Amino acid sequence: xxxxxxxLWLGGAVFCIGMFGFLVKRNVIIMFLxxxxxxxxxxxxxxxxxxxxxxxxxxxxxxxxxxVAAAEAAIGLAIVIALFRNKQTVHLDEIKEMKG
Amino acid sequence: MVEIFFGYFxxxxxxxxxxxxxSNNPVHSVLWMLVLFFHIAGVFVMLNAEFLAATQIIxxxxxxxxxxxxxxxxxxxxxEISMEQLIDGWPAGLSIALAILIMLLFSLxxxxxxxxxxxxxxAVKKATHTKALGKVLYTEYLLPxxxxxxxxxxxxxxxxxxxxxxxxx
Numbered sequence: 001x002x003x004x005x006x007x008l009w010l011g012g013a014v015f016c017i018g019m020f021g022f023l024v025k026r027n028v029i030i031m032f033l034x035x036x037x038x039x040x041x042x043x044x045x046x047x048x049x050x051x052x053x054x055x056x057x058x059x060x061x062x063x064x065x066x067x068v069a070a071a072e073a074a075i076g077l078a079i080v081i082a083l084f085r086n087k088q089t090v091h092l093d094e095i096k097e098m099k100g
Numbered sequence: 101m102v103e104i105f106f107g108y109f110x111x112x113x114x115x116x117x118x119x120x121x122x123s124n125n126p127v128h129s130v131l132w133m134l135v136l137f138f139h140i141a142g143v144f145v146m147l148n149a150e151f152l153a154a155t156q157i158i159x160x161x162x163x164x165x166x167x168x169x170x171x172x173x174x175x176x177x178x179x180e181i182s183m184e185q186l187i188d189g190w191p192a193g194l195s196i197a198l199a200i201l202i203m204l205l206f207s208l209x210x211x212x213x214x215x216x217x218x219x220x221x222x223a224v225k226k227a228t229h230t231k232a233l234g235k236v237l238y239t240e241y242l243l244p245x246x247x248x249x250x251x252x253x254x255x256x257x258x259x260x261x262x263x264x265x266x267x268x269x
Contacts, residue, residue, distance in 0.1 A: 001102065002102055002103060002106045002146075004212070004213065005208050005209050005210075005211055006106060007143070007147070008211065009204070009205060009208060009209075010113060010114075010143070012201060012204035012205065012208060013114055013117075013201060014113060014114070014117050016200055016201035017114070017117040017118060017120075017121055017197070018117065018121075019196075019197050019200065020121060020193055020194060020196075020197035021120070021121035023190075023192075023193030023196060023197065024187055024189075024190040024193040024194070025121070025185060025186065025187075026183075026184070026185060026186070026187055027126060027185065029126050029168065029171065029172055030120075030121075030129055030185075032168070033120060033129055033130065033133055033168065034121065036133070036160075036164065037117055037120060037121075037133075037136075040140055040160075043140070043156075044140065044143060047143075047144055047147050047149050047152060048147055049213065050147075050149070051147040052213050052215065053213050053215055053217055054215040054216070054217040054218070054219050054220045054223075055216070055217025055218075056217070056219045056224075056232055056236045057217075057236065057240075059149055059151075059152055059233055060233065060236050060237050060240075060241050062152055063152070063155065063233075063237065064244060064245075064248050066155055066156070066159050066160065067248045068248070068251060069160070069164065070159055070163060070164055070252065070255070071251050071252050071254070071255030072255075073164045073167055073168070074167065074255045074258075074259040075255050075258050075262070077171045077259075078258065078259040078262035078263040079262055080171060080175075081171060081174070081175070081262075081263045082262050082263060084175045090175065090177065091183065093187075
């Protein structure tokens with residue numbers, strides 16, 4: 001029997017790797033992938049807690065997270081396409097009109 | 101035995117997510133993400149969540165990653181690959197992520213929960229997992245379910261509006 005905190009550690013590790021990628025990468029598409037990574041880390045924790053508490057609510061929440069991730073990917077990639085059409089780049093360093 | 105499986109899945113998940121973050125080519129990142137999603141589905145199966153494992157593969161690997169691949173191949177990113185991928189201040193990001201990771205490792209190590217819900221493994225097995233999940237989803241969480249469908253509708257309309265070319269009037 002695998003103890004619960006191993007799963008939580010795994011979810012936390014995936015979340016932190018995703019956060020690291022979101023903080024240090026310049027490519028917008030990779031940053032969106034990193035957000036998906038963070039959501040997946042949370043999903044692992046939710047399903048593990050749901051299994052160990054014998055309650056299906058965590059898994060229902062995971063379904064909602066997957067639905068929101070799908071919506072977020074669609075909107076985000078549409079923004080990336082619009083950005084690329086206007087600026088010919090997906091590098092964040094070259095998108096600084098709103099710097100003030 | 102279960103520990104060996106968990107170890108394999110954990111190592112594969114961590115290595116794949118590091119490769120997603122660190123590879124230079126966005127297409128390679130997306131493909132490592134695909135491997136990662138399959139392993140996360142394996143973890144879900146280990147946790148007796150077969151329906152979620154199937155959803156993970158169908159929605160994440162089948163829909164979201166294909167969308168990512170489409171966009172990467174639609175945009176011509178040939179010169180992006182040779183450019184510097186990380187920002188100059190990457191050690192700061194690394195230290196923030198490491199600090200949060202260490203905090204999580206220490207705080208989650210002592211956590212303990214009691215099985216208090218009605219859905220033990222036997223109960224789920226008796227009702228089958230999809231039916232049990234559907235019972236909770238369509239009774240207790242009916243309103244959030246409808247709101248999720250509204251979110252998806254907004255996403256569809258928003259994506260079309262954002263991605264279409266401006267009409268010349």
